[in-house]
Amino acid sequence: GAGVSQSPRYKVAKRGQDVALRCDPISGHVSLFWYQQALGQGPEFLTYFQNEAQLDKSGLPSDRFFAERPEGSVSTLKIQRTQQEDSAVYLCASSQGQVNDYTFGSGTRLTVV
């Protein structure tokens, strides 16, 4: 596609509910990243994929967070047993390689009530 597509755009979850956020990167982009952006803050790194391999998951805040990219294209970020502190915008970005510009999606705004 022309850009990075994320769905849903908005998600309201009850505390304790599991959620799945989808990212469809630009076709052919090898690198894919997930970031979490709290209100009024800059994005914080969560995890990084190169093709289907998850090379860095050091930013995942707890074992309730899980990300996958099984075929090296679409990626899913799953949050189990959501908590209020998980409320944030989740941004996905892709790039052709390690040194190129990143293209960000519009994000998924998650609100846990």
Place this chain on the structure above:
Amino acid sequence: KQEVTQIPAALSVPEGENLVLNCSFTDSAIYNLQWFRQDPGKGLTSLLLIQSSQREQTSGRLNASLDKSSGRSTLYIAASQPGDSATYLCAGKYMEYGNKLVFGAGTILRVKS
């Protein structure tokens, strides 16, 4: 731990004014530095990318500089317009810490007509 700081946190200027946004980073082993623009409810749009071997980059009315020795980058916006109103984020990339961006909290810019 790498840290990126942006000042000021918010800035309001009249249309037509030239302005400078500041970004400082703690680790001089930066690979590159990128400036992004974020409009409300939207993802990030890449404005300028400066490699560590470069001193500055220009695009239209925007000019970004990088001084690794002092740990600073500036984004200069000439002849500001109301359409420039947005949040501006800088982000550093540190290859030795993995392929991720470390963001500042951003500067909220408002250009008044």
